[in-house]
Amino acid sequence: MYSEPPTSSGLCFADGQVLQNPDDERILEVAVQSRAMIVTHNQKDFVGVEQFGVEVRTPAEFLRMSRAGQ
Numbered sequence: 001m002y003s004e005p006p007t008s009s010g011l012c013f014a015d016g017q018v019l020q021n022p023d024d025e026r027i028l029e030v031a032v033q034s035r036a037m038i039v040t041h042n043q044k045d046f047v048g049v050e051q052f053g054v055e056v057r058t059p060a061e062f063l064r065m066s067r068a069g070q
Helices: 022-034 060-065
Strands: none
Touching: none
């Protein structure tokens, strides 16, 4: 039997939608729940996510960090 995966993890932000692009909300939900960093070329799409304890880095920044052992 096949069932559709859930469209949302159930994480609710107090003020409703946080990001301008609703499709990016899923990325933010996963990052918050897994305490992960978001790596993207579009940092402007994730302005303000630091309030949820999420860091946003470009791929180049991420590579520098990983090479430096951070």
